[in-house]
Amino acid sequence: MLDMDVNQGAGLQRMALQSAPRVVAVASHGQQQGELPLLWSLCTTLVDLGHSVAVLDATTIESADNPGLAHMLDDAHLQGDDSSAPLSWSVIPAALGLAQLCQPMARPGGSLAPLSELFQRYGIVVIYAQAGLLADLLPDSGIEPLLTVAPVKMSAVTAYQALKQLLQSTKLRPTMAAIVGEPPLNNTAASHSPVTNLQHCALTFLGYRLDALAVRALQPQERRSDDMCRLALRLLENAMPLHRHQFIGSH
Numbered sequence: 001m002l003d004m005d006v007n008q009g010a011g012l013q014r015m016a017l018q019s020a021p022r023v024v025a026v027a028s029h030g031q032q033q034g035e036l037p038l039l040w041s042l043c044t045t046l047v048d049l050g051h052s053v054a055v056l057d058a059t060t061i062e063s064a065d066n067p068g069l070a071h072m073l074d075d076a077h078l079q080g081d082d083s084s085a086p087l088s089w090s091v092i093p094a095a096l097g098l099a100q101l102c103q104p105m106a107r108p109g110g111s112l113a114p115l116s117e118l119f120q121r122y123g124i125v126v127i128y129a130q131a132g133l134l135a136d137l138l139p140d141s142g143i144e145p146l147l148t149v150a151p152v153k154m155s156a157v158t159a160y161q162a163l164k165q166l167l168q169s170t171k172l173r174p175t176m177a178a179i180v181g182e183p184p185l186n187n188t189a190a191s192h193s194p195v196t197n198l199q200h201c202a203l204t205f206l207g208y209r210l211d212a213l214a215v216r217a218l219q220p221q222e223r224r225s226d227d228m229c230r231l232a233l234r235l236l237e238n239a240m241p242l243h244r245h246q247f248i249g250s251h
Contacts, residue, residue, distance in 0.1 A: 021054075021119050022239035023112065025138060025145040026128045027174060028059055029162040034150020034179055038215065039128060042146070042235075045228040047088050051123035056094035056115075058129030069097025072118050090122075098129060102136040111137055116242040125242065131162035135169035144238040146231075147174040149195050149212070156194035160201050167206060175234055178212040 026039055043053045062068035069092055101111045119125050127137065134145050145166060149159045159176075166172040178195040195212050202210040213234065215227040 020116070020241040020243040021122045021125050022236065022241050023115070023125045023127060023141075023143065024235045024239045025134050025143050026126060027131050027134055027145045027147045027162050027166065028128060029131065029147070029158040031148070031150055031152060031155045031158055032059070034152050034155055035148045038148050038150075038177060038179060039126070041225075041228050042232060043089050043126065045232045046124050049229075049232060052121070053089045053124045053126060054119050054122045055089075055091045055126045055128055056098060057091055058095045058098045058127070058133055060093040061095040062093045062097065066093055068093030068095075069118075070094075070100060071097075073097050073100060073114055094127075094129075098127065098133060098137065102133065112240075112242060119242065124236075124239070131165040132169070135166060135172065138172060138240075141172075141240045142238055143240050144173055144175045144235070146235060147176045148179065149176060149198055150179045151194060156198040156201075159194075160198055163198075163202060163208075163210070164206060167208060175231075175238075176210055176212045177215045177231055180214050180216055 026035070026042070028035055039055070043055060046053050056069055060066070060068070062070045072092075101114065115125060127134065129137070131145075138145070147159055147162060147166075149155050163174060163176075166174055176195075176198075178193075199210045199212065202208045213227075213231055215231055216225060
């Protein structure tokens with residue numbers, strides 16, 4: 001009977017882990033002109049793949065008129081009912097709330113543990129924040145934050161700064177998505193692209209060989225592309241489960 005109870009408990013724990021929401025991260029480096037379209041396309045793709053998505057947006061500050069994560073952490077009544085169905089895609093202001101989770105205090109299960117109760121009904125939790133905040137939130141998590149390089153001025157420079165911070169602070173190895181448009185007319189244009197320059201700097205100054213997933217620039221009417229599916233699956237491979245920290249069948 002003891003073996004049966006143990007096996008049953010282990011089985012329930014495995015089921016809980018499989019149903020737990022998973023965390024992925026997107027690094028913001030001040031180039032929202034390129035980052036946000038890719039982030040929204042990523043969320044749309046995840047929804048199309050059958051996941052409900054909550055985006056914790058650390059670039060937006062919570063307020064009385066625009067409540068968000070900080071209010072949810074402070075008020076249990078805002079956490080919602082487990083029996084209610086989540087929206088397929090929600091964007092939640094989270095600058096203050098995520099900063100609060102980084103405070104040096106003992107949290108059973110780590111700094112993200114409170115999120116497991118708040119977002120248990122979602123399939124995917126996307127943390128959209130600057131590299132420094134991700135470094136504080138996600139040490140030793142195994143998550144590969146998405147780092148976007150867009151064909152806009154200074155994107156490669158700010159992406160390099162974020163890459164350096166992620167690698168040197170917490171050894172987080174990002175997944176880089178290079179937004180591309182039409183194929184270049186010649187090899188010279190390709191060799192001087194922002195992505196190529198970033199890869200050269202990463203290898204020369206950081207000793208890090210940076211691979212890039214090319215993501216074709218999406219048109220407004222497009223809902224999903226093979227590029228986005230590959231990117232979404234890559235991020236899910238290294239997502240971190242947010243399971244509840246409780247004993248199952250302890251009585």
